[in-house]
Amino acid sequence: MAPLPPTRLFWLAALGASAGFALAAYVFLSGPGEDAVGAGERLKVLAYSSFVNSWGPGPEIAARFAERTGVQVELRDAEDAGLLLRKLELFPADVVVGLDQLLLPEAKSARAWKPLEAGGVRFADGTFLPFDWGPLAFIYRDGEIKPPSDLDDLLDDRFESAVAIQDPRASSPGLQFLFWVLDRKGVDAGFEFLRALKPSIHTLGSSWSTTYGVFQDGQAGLALSYLTSPVYHWTHENDRRYRAAVFAEGHPAQVEYVGVPETCRKCAEAELFARFLLEPEAQRILMTKNFMLPILDEVREGTEFGRLPAVRIVELASLEALLRDREALLRRWRELGL
Amino acid sequence: MIGRRLAFASVFICLLSPFLILFVRFPTWSPPPASELAAVFGFTALQAALSALASVLIGSIGALGLMAYPGRAWPRMVALAPNAVPALLVILAAMNVWPGIRGLAGIVFAHVLLNAGLVAVSVAALLATRVAGLADLAYIEGATRRSFLARGALPLISGDLARLFLFVFALCFSSFAVPLVIGGSRATTVEVLIYEQIRVAPDWSAALAVAALQTLAILALSLLAGGTARSPIGAARGSPLLEWRPGVAFALAPAAIVVAGLVVRLPQGLAQGLGPGGPWPGFGGELPRLLAGSAFTATLSGILCMAGLVLIAFARPRGWGRRFLLGFVAPSSALTGFALLLLWRDTGWASLVKIAVGITLISLPAFHRLRWDGALDALSGQVAVARALGASEPRIFARVMMPQLWGTCAFLGGLSAFWAWGDFALSAVVGERALTLAMLAHGLLGSYRLGLATLVVCAVLIGGSLNFALFWGVGRVFGSRAQT
Amino acid sequence: MSLVRGLKHDYGDFKLDVPEWEILDRGVTALWGPSGSGKTSVFRFLIGLEACRGFSWDFKGEDLARLPVPARRLGVVFQSLELFPHMTARENIAFAADARGIAAGEARARLAELSLLLDLDQALDRRATLLSGGERQRVALARAVIGKPRILLLDEPFSALDVDRRAEARKLVERVIEAERIPAVLITHDRGDLDALAVKVTEIREGRIV
Structure with a gap:
């Protein structure tokens, strides 16, 4: 086969270099968070996009949780709540965030979950913990x-x-x-x-x-x-x-729940994370970034959420x-x- | 010969790989009841056929307009813009000009907004490379534009127009949001049915069966469409008979409607990004990473698409192999995404590679149908001569075919890159967090920030255009010897 | 003399059936018939673009039909000429020499020879798309014979030329065939071609030799 003339080689190289440069930039800008902690050591939390997005509640809650417990969290985006269970079939996770009442029966019949008791908490289910609602x-x-x-x-x-x-x-x-x-x-x-x-x-x-x-x-x-x-x-x-x-x-x-699949690898930390979502600190973040009501009523007092009309x-x-x-x-x- | 067979086999296996991977994971496929399927396929085909017909008609008139601006990249980029805009923003743009948009006519209108520009760009390229020489001759002999177009150009490119129709038909056949939002609850398309089976039912066996039927339906249609036309290759340039300046309105109006819909929302976007509690501090720092993610995914998908096309050119499939490539459509974005998720379980930049691979799997057969098969077909006479003269396959490939194909190859690679910039349907399934700007835009749409999402979409369009221009430049340099 | 046998193919709406056809070892053997009679199908089988069971082409004891296309060592000129548009005239001709593995020195000499014979000097360095109709035809002819083929196959080679130029073109072909001493098969519907060139004429109608 005839060798390519230099101009063409240059352009081919330019294409390859742009891809290479973009990849290098991506890896560099991904920051140390991506690789500093080995994937096996992190708590894997599967959630829908608006929880995981940088302006959503997920990253801040994960950071606070890490400060409190020293456990690093890896947030995984399942896109839509409806796809949580589908992605869970393909990827094991320690915690699943965002199942609603309509999904709970299917979630329970599809796999086993660690029971998360929450005595006295509103909308409690026994297996899953509610973390916000609207x-x-x-x-x-x-x-x-x-x-x-x-x-x-x-x-x-x-x-x-x-x-x-x-x-x-x-x-x-x-x-x-x-x-x-x-x-x-x-x-x-x-x-x-x-x-x-x-x-x-x-x-x-x-x-x-x-x-x-x-x-x-x-x-x-x-x-x-x-x-x-x-x-x-x-x-x-x-x-x-x-x-x-x-x-x-x-x-x-609509009540949103967090659950811990029986197949969890870091089960104790997973339960800790699930319960952390019910702490006032996390509840406040969930409320202001997810635009949903907190499970703990007192969190919304004195905020704009407190000014919403009362409904039956x-x-x-x-x-x-x-x-x-x-x-x-x-x-x-x-x-x-x- | 063995090399050609191997090349075809590798393309064949790659294209089928989403089905194969999903088959290993979910071996039983059982379709929903026939009556339900018939209704869904019937409606899907109807809206796709009407949309494709209208897009090809309007796009072809638009092409005559683009021909009046030979060598200018910007009208072509503007015309392509709607293909990288999220469906919601296209729907909103359609609503801006047609407030009560509903029903079948509404679906066709929105699909024309999405596809007419792409058709115009493709037909313009077709006219320039395949008809221009003849047009010059006819012009000198005193033919009128109308008579030349009807009796000269149309018969020459009718096969290519049929392929374009099939291309848009396949795109609209797998359209999701447009038919659902504009068509109402009866407007169930195959893609809606697949999504419903994955998400609501949940029934993988039904989803996969429907996806396989969708692929078979389009394959069968392309077999029925059958024959292909062969046209001479001329010089890539304009010709007075092929230029009709007012036609540019047809190429650019759909894009203008969509782009205007974006522009009017920009002030709102700035306010949302920078205003009180705006998410700018949240994702501002992420923008360079997402930009790099988009650039990498898109460039890689363009390169992979080009590699796939080159492999197809080397394989020069004939008979059933050619028919398979002409008619094959990838399973839906969601299923292709899930198949890639099953392939290997990495995150971060490896997910970007998966997205690029996924987009290539979807775009390769589409672009082959759009231009590549026609381009290969046009060379068949030269290939036959070269073989008879004793040239080996690698020599024919390197010296006869590729020098004439680089331009088209890079153009299609650029289109694939442009699609990749705008993709979120596949990325959202594959990515485990926002990896590209399009995913960011999608996320913003899902959290009240319509204006800010528009801003990001504008960045996506600019990035996509620049990337397309890079590929176009590569094509011009590589193809220059064949065309000047 | 070479012998074509068993050329049978069913296209559905058209059947080609040539049980036997002799091609002369010298001069032009013409296959003549109206359009749609099956001439081009015969041409496609001879150069190997199509294949059928039972087809043999005995050429000096060798069955060309069994050989892969490049090994048949044929020179071909298509009706559409099919010059490589991205190459110059010189590159078009040199391509065929390269393909036949002719050494560079010999190829150069052959090119000079053919260029003289076909009056191509002025055209050699022009891109194929910039050549006139007559020049294109001569380049196609030079490309077909530079590799010293066993036999030259010409499919309606003059149909793209206007009537005035055909006589001249026919003379050129005759000159090349004589100079190169190769047998040729001419596929044509034009009686003028027969009168000017053919040593032997075979008529084909509705897929059969008559």
């Missing part, structure tokens, strides 16, 4: 639209093509909303309600961020999110128009049956043609 609520901008007073009010003409909700097939809050409606109204009447909701729907988002993005952009007037969402806009954007609509009938809550929390009585029939219910959802 009532599902519709968020609106004050002065832009009169907020709904309950689920039925969403059918009102003033919400024509104004509501952004998540698709339950792709998103946790979407599934929560579907179950909320079906639990509250019964399955058949619930689907009738959803059919009637069609004119009000602006967007069925593929994820929370899609739905909330459409709302934030001003395209939709109302978005299904959490009661706590306005706090972000109050504190970070100094925009107090954002409010959560309070439903007299109550709101279901409803338990989904038929949750177990709904979870069992999930696939059939999702098929019916698809047939609704929303």
